[in-house]
Amino acid sequence: MSNLAAVSDLHVSYQENREIVESIQPETPEDWLLVAGDVGERMPDVEWALGLLRDRFAKVVWVPGNHELWTIPDDPVQLRGVERYEALVEMCRGLDVVTPEDPYPTWRGQGGPVTVVPLFLGYDYTWRPEGTSNKTESLAYAHSTGVVCTDEYMLHPDPYPTREDWCRARVAETERRLKECDQSVPMVFVNHYPLVRDPTHILRYPEFAQWCGTNLTADWHVHYPTAAMVYGHLHIPRATTYDGVPFTEVSLGYPREWRPRKNPPQLPRRILPTA
Numbered sequence: 001m002s003n004l005a006a007v008s009d010l011h012v013s014y015q016e017n018r019e020i021v022e023s024i025q026p027e028t029p030e031d032w033l034l035v036a037g038d039v040g041e042r043m044p045d046v047e048w049a050l051g052l053l054r055d056r057f058a059k060v061v062w063v064p065g066n067h068e069l070w071t072i073p074d075d076p077v078q079l080r081g082v083e084r085y086e087a088l089v090e091m092c093r094g095l096d097v098v099t100p101e102d103p104y105p106t107w108r109g110q111g112g113p114v115t116v117v118p119l120f121l122g123y124d125y126t127w128r129p130e131g132t133s134n135k136t137e138s139l140a141y142a143h144s145t146g147v148v149c150t151d152e153y154m155l156h157p158d159p160y161p162t163r164e165d166w167c168r169a170r171v172a173e174t175e176r177r178l179k180e181c182d183q184s185v186p187m188v189f190v191n192h193y194p195l196v197r198d199p200t201h202i203l204r205y206p207e208f209a210q211w212c213g214t215n216l217t218a219d220w221h222v223h224y225p226t227a228a229m230v231y232g233h234l235h236i237p238r239a240t241t242y243d244g245v246p247f248t249e250v251s252l253g254y255p256r257e258w259r260p261r262k263n264p265p266q267l268p269r270r271i272l273p274t275a
């Protein structure tokens with residue numbers, strides 16, 4: 001019996017996290033692994049982790065997190081925006097890792113068949129703090145509290161004028177592809193961000209939600225036949241249900257976050273079968 005398993009936010013720039021990645025094993029040789037973004041920032045780090053996981057799992061499906069899309073000074077790859085994303089996709093093709101640019105694969109283990117849908121959508125500053133009504137106001141509020149995502153300095157949207165323009169283009173193109181899918185086969189959505197805003201309500205700093213998703217996907221889990229939604233980014237691992245659809249946050253997170261927890265990280269998390 002094989003499993004559809006998932007992890008995210010491996011953040012392998014931390015040595016302690018690299019050791020955890022080295023310990024990740026499938027339960028069966030047929031297991032698939034979904035990797036929901038934030039493997040790392042430097043291209044060689046991302047390649048190391050995905051290559052290691054691909055050697056162990058029958059199939060690895062990756063979607064980008066915001067960290068992979070950062071252009072940081074000590075990365076040998078200095079590409080920005082769309083070109084950087086395309087270079088990551090090329091790297092995955094070299095490793096035989098599935099990306100959002102590939103045909104959506106069908107997983108046929110117990111609880112399947114399901115169409116695995118890796119998503120790259122980004123965010124558009126529509127998950128704004130209360131009392132603000134546009135991006136300018138929500139960003140100004142974040143600057144006033146000091147809670148500003150590093151994306152503002154490192155995640156470049158080139159050649160799009162803004163990150164929200166890039167997001168809207170990705171959402172439109174993805175909707176076009178989803179309409180072409182067989183709607184009688186349940187889908188497992190994999191995205192760095194949750195498709196609905198609810199999971200962000202427990203953030204310690206609610207103003208951070210503007211970098212966590214988009215209202216444009218608010219009804220996807222009910223509009224499409226959704227078996228499960230897998231996300232990360234929040235660094236708050238948990239399972240919830242919205243409109244009867246299971247959402248699972250599968251992050252590892254930073255060592256300073258997981259080290260104090262009572263139980264050591266148990267990775268990966270099983271998505272299917274459910275029991």
Ligand SMILES: [Fe+2]
Nearest residue numbers: 009038233235
């Ligand atoms: Fe992360």
Ligand SMILES: [Fe+2]
Nearest residue numbers: 038065066233
């Ligand atoms: Fe993230």
